[in-house]
Amino acid sequence: xxxxxxxxxxxxxxxxxxxxxxxxxxxxxxxxxxxxxxxxxxxxxxxxxxxxxxxxxxxxxxxxxxxxxxxxxxxxxxxxxxxxxxxxxxxxxxxxxxxxxxxxxxxxxxxxxxxxxxxxxxxxxxxxxxxxxxxxxxxxxxxxxxxxxxxxxxxxxxxxxxxxxxxxxxxxxxxxxxxxxxxxxxxxxxxxxxxxxxxxxxxxxxxxxxxxxxxxxxxxxxxxxxxxxxxxxxxxxxxxxxxxxxxxxxxxxxxxxxxxxxxxxxxxxxxxxxxxxxxxxxxxxxxxxxxxxxxxxxxxxxxxxxxxxxxxxxxxxxxxxxxxxxxxxxxxxxxxxxxxxxxxxxxxxxxxxxxxxxxxxxxxxxxxxxxxxxxxxxxxxxxxxxxxxxxxxxxxxxxxxxxxxxxxxxxxxxxxxxxxxxxxxxxxxxxxxxxxxxxxxxxxxxxxxxxxxxxxxxxxxxxxxxxxxxxx
Amino acid sequence: xxxxxxxxxxxxxxxxxxxxxxxxxxxxxxxxxxxxxxxxxxxxxxxxxxxxxxxxxxxxxxxxxxxxxxxxxxxxxxxxxxxxxxxxxxxxxxxxxxx
Numbered sequence: 001x002x003x004x005x006x007x008x009x010x011x012x013x014x015x016x017x018x019x020x021x022x023x024x025x026x027x028x029x030x031x032x033x034x035x036x037x038x039x040x041x042x043x044x045x046x047x048x049x050x051x052x053x054x055x056x057x058x059x060x061x062x063x064x065x066x067x068x069x070x071x072x073x074x075x076x077x078x079x080x081x082x083x084x085x086x087x088x089x090x091x092x093x094x095x096x097x098x099x100x101x102x103x104x105x106x107x108x109x110x111x112x113x114x115x116x117x118x119x120x121x122x123x124x125x126x127x128x129x130x131x132x133x134x135x136x137x138x139x140x141x142x143x144x145x146x147x148x149x150x151x152x153x154x155x156x157x158x159x160x161x162x163x164x165x166x167x168x169x170x171x172x173x174x175x176x177x178x179x180x181x182x183x184x185x186x187x188x189x190x191x192x193x194x195x196x197x198x199x200x201x202x203x204x205x206x207x208x209x210x211x212x213x214x215x216x217x218x219x220x221x222x223x224x225x226x227x228x229x230x231x232x233x234x235x236x237x238x239x240x241x242x243x244x245x246x247x248x249x250x251x252x253x254x255x256x257x258x259x260x261x262x263x264x265x266x267x268x269x270x271x272x273x274x275x276x277x278x279x280x281x282x283x284x285x286x287x288x289x290x291x292x293x294x295x296x297x298x299x300x301x302x303x304x305x306x307x308x309x310x311x312x313x314x315x316x317x318x319x320x321x322x323x324x325x326x327x328x329x330x331x332x333x334x335x336x337x338x339x340x341x342x343x344x345x346x347x348x349x350x351x352x353x354x355x356x357x358x359x360x361x362x363x364x365x366x367x368x369x370x371x372x373x374x375x376x377x378x379x380x381x382x383x384x385x386x387x388x389x390x391x392x393x394x395x396x397x398x399x400x401x402x403x404x405x406x407x408x409x410x411x412x413x414x415x416x417x418x419x420x421x422x423x424x425x426x427x428x429x430x431x432x433x434x435x436x437x438x439x440x441x442x443x444x445x446x447x448x449x450x451x452x453x454x455x456x457x458x459x460x461x462x463x464x465x466x467x468x469x470x471x472x
Numbered sequence: 473x474x475x476x477x478x479x480x481x482x483x484x485x486x487x488x489x490x491x492x493x494x495x496x497x498x499x500x501x502x503x504x505x506x507x508x509x510x511x512x513x514x515x516x517x518x519x520x521x522x523x524x525x526x527x528x529x530x531x532x533x534x535x536x537x538x539x540x541x542x543x544x545x546x547x548x549x550x551x552x553x554x555x556x557x558x559x560x561x562x563x564x565x566x567x568x569x570x571x
Binding site: 114379 | 474475478479481482483484485486487488489490492493494495496497498499500501502503504505506507508509510511512513514515516517518519520521522523524525526527530534535537538539540541542543544545546547548549550551552553554555556557558559560561562563564565
């Protein structure tokens, strides 16, 4: 079977050169993504590179005439297109998790074939790498399915913790490692090793992700994204395909970088999340009193003014959208509110916290969908100094990301998390569903501030609509 | 030997990828991720080879598994690039968007 690898039409050197060029194309495509205007072209270049890679492989392995391939490609392509054009923007995280899982499944299967000598020159190296591809592929596959299920609310979003959760994970890892080490010494039957590793890795993926809660999803998705790339790269090592290796490496790096950024934005260490230290803690209210006494130092003079007066006099405005807005599907209404202020001559900026939404950059996509100009979307650090000087801040469906308790309330889960300085604003309109603490379970002292805070409670769909009617 | 070279390529592309992606603005993280996602479907190539090999002389189950790998990898690639394109199209400047 191995002579199948003897490359027919294109020789090996040519394949390396083509792979190198295609990798550079992909890198150039990613490079273009650093500018919004060029990003679409960048994506097209990457997609084109993959298409060429597929065609080159078909030619190189001389498998063009095998019709089954085209049937499978057509089925996959049709499903892929259907998913891509049907998905709602708010469901983007679960779609990406699902696609991630598919990538993991593909790596797992190809790794499995490689382990049994299909398409590889068998060696210890190919055996071990194939098994690692199976491991990472399985974890990615099951982990992503669980994440997608949680995001889609098929599985409860709450973290599920088993008794001795940690112990299970350690047990699974040990089993995997033992059989991985055992595999080169033909002590145990290959099929048995494969099945044990497959099952244990899948169990690991399952037990690992059911413990991750909704708000930690941005981190989980980034991490799984990284794993899917690594799985691809390791599969490439097993079947000695340079293109898989280089592109898998890039994807792995990307996911890792995003994971880091998300962790920083939530002030959580990756290690804590891997160990399943939950965001929800029991340290709750004790620190709030301390905060209450400090909170209004320089705001004592402000008397509560009429909402309409504030609106009339607003010349500069910052809007803080949160996941609550997305759940209420209120981004279009929010855009109307923003437009109203623009028409009356105010500057309007949107402040996006890095973890707003359920995956990195989710909020930007949701607002872009509502036709908000991307130039008006600002990162947290760009706007944090401006809150003190704007006339008005409007918060819609955001809580933890602007909770001042993060600065002072030591011991709470959000302590130390970088937040939007909404509390520095003179006037704040808050359109939240209720006054309950956010996901972190920490009360927001802003709600009890007496001056300059106007609460509009209820579904943002309704409250924003009423607000719009009132100001018009 | 080739194994070592490949491991080297893995490390180099990881490092280059890291620095390239560092320049992507947070505004585009979601499309970036879906694009990366699509790229991870490059395993499709391995799946194609596995399918074509098992197609020649393997039992049906083996063909089915490899076919499944090709299908899911294609979903990954096509879905990923498709949805990335769809999202990127939404990022527009105000003056062009009044439809």
